Amino acid sequence: MTETTRRDEIAAGLARVEAEIAEACRAAGRDRKELTLIAVTKTYPASDVRLLAGLGVTDVGENRDQEAAAKARECADLGLSWHFIGQLQTNKVRSVVGYADVVHSVDRPRLVAALSREAVRAGRRITCLVQIALDDDPDRGGARPGEAVALADAIAGAEGLVLGGVMAVAPLEGDPGRAFARLREIAGSVRGAHPGADVISAGMSGDLAQAIANGATHLRVGTALLGRRKPFVR
Ligand SMILES: *Cc1c(COP(=O)(O)O)cnc(C)c1O
Numbered sequence: 102m103t104e105t106t107r108r109d110e111i112a113a114g115l116a117r118v119e120a121e122i123a124e125a126c127r128a129a130g131r132d133r134k135e136l137t138l139i140a141v142t143k144t145y146p147a148s149d150v151r152l153l154a155g156l157g158v159t160d161v162g163e164n165r166d167q168e169a170a171a172k173a174r175e176c177a178d179l180g181l182s183w184h185f186i187g188q189l190q191t192n193k194v195r196s197v198v199g200y201a202d203v204v205h206s207v208d209r210p211r212l213v214a215a216l217s218r219e220a221v222r223a224g225r226r227i228t229c230l231v232q233i234a235l236d237d238d239p240d241r242g243g244a245r246p247g248e249a250v251a252l253a254d255a256i257a258g259a260e261g262l263v264l265g266g267v268m269a270v271a272p273l274e275g276d277p278g279r280a281f282a283r284l285r286e287i288a289g290s291v292r293g294a295h296p297g298a299d300v301i302s303a304g305m306s307g308d309l310a311q312a313i314a315n316g317a318t319h320l321r322v323g324t325a326l327l328g329r330r331k332p333f334v335r
Contacts, residue, residue, distance in 0.1 A: 108152050114326040115156055118309075122320070125310035136313065139184050141305075141323030143168065144330040147175040153326070154179040162186045162205075162321050166193040173200035186268075186302075186321055188242040191215040195222075203228040205268040205302050205321075208244045213255045213262070220261030228265040229256045230302055233287055235280045236272035243269065246287050253291045253298060266300030266318070267291055277308035281315035288316065 118138070126133050140153050141162040150161055150172060161176075163169030164187025173183050185201040191211060197204065198219040207213060207229045220227045231252045234243030244252050249267065257264040269284045271277035281303050288301045304312025306325035313320075324330065 107149070108155070111149065111152050111327065112156055114328070115153075115158070118306075118322055118325050121309060121325075122313065125313040128310070129314045131313060135318060137319045139186075139302075139319055139321045140326050141186065141321050142172065142327065143187075143323065145327050147172045149327060150176045150181070151179065154181060160184060160319075162323075164188075166196050170196050170200060184319075184321070195219045198223050198225060198227055201227060203230065203265060205230045206232045206242055207252065207256060208232045208234075208242055210252065210255055213252065213259055217259035217261050226261060226263055228263045228300075230265045230268040230300055231256065231291065233267055233269045233284060235269050235283060236274075238272075241270060246283070249287050250290055250294055253295055257295050257298075264291075264295050264298045266298045266302070268300075268302035268319075270305070271303070271308050271311075276311075278311040278314065281308075281312050281317065285316045 122136065123133060137160055139160040139162040140158045142150050143164050160182045162184040182202045183200050184203045184205055185197050186205045189197060189206050189212060194215040204227055216227055216229060231249050232243045233246055233249055253264055256262050267284060267288045271280045284303055291298055300319055301317050302319040302321060303317040304320040306322050309320050
């Protein structure tokens with residue numbers, strides 16, 4: 102496939118996503134300017150990141166360090182904000198801190214300590230979101246709702262880190278609107294303790310309207326922009 106065709110394909114995906122966002126904003130009485138669209142580029146090449154940037158996308162998301170580090174390096178000239186949205190092992194933190202501006206998946210105190218140490222070492226300030234588990238599947242990552250405020254306190258008190266707010270992935274089963282309503286409540290208790298922490302990262306290709314209806318500020322959209330990912334083996 103030629104670059105021109107791929108550009109047209111991505112432009113069409115972006116137009117569809119923006120139309121869906123506009124409609125959801127209208128329905129919820131919200132302003133598009135309150136929302137940041139993060140293009141989730143995992144499994145797609147750096148050339149797609151470059152095309153997205155050319156179409157005006159400013160924020161990209163990745164979930165695996167090795168892949169993300171290489172892409173961020175290749176795209177360093179684009180001035181993008183890089184969001185790390187995947188489960189994060191402490192042994193990857195040094196690498197992630199090298200390119201990520203925002204880490205969405207902070208779900209345990211050990212990770213806060215590691216991020217802080219490496220951010221200080223690199224002379225960087227990393228915005229961190231507390232990832233909340235809205236289901237009981239421990240494999241998908243996230244802190245229990247009851248742990249959210251303590252984890253937010255830990256981030257806010259850690260050198261080199263800035264508390265941004267909260268993040269969640271809707272459970273595979275059930276109504277995403279209900280899950281995002283719960284996330285909004287948790288975000289409220291975090292904001293009660295930390296008034297500036299107003300980020301709610303919620304909403305993917307299949308549930309962005311429900312996320313917007315429930316106060317999301319950051320949408321993480323992959324498939325609807327770039328197409329269905331090929332399954333890969335880790
Ligand atoms: C892959 C991924 C997304 C994007 O999902 P799509 O359904 O492709 O839009 C969003 N958030 C996280 C945490 C992801 O891993």
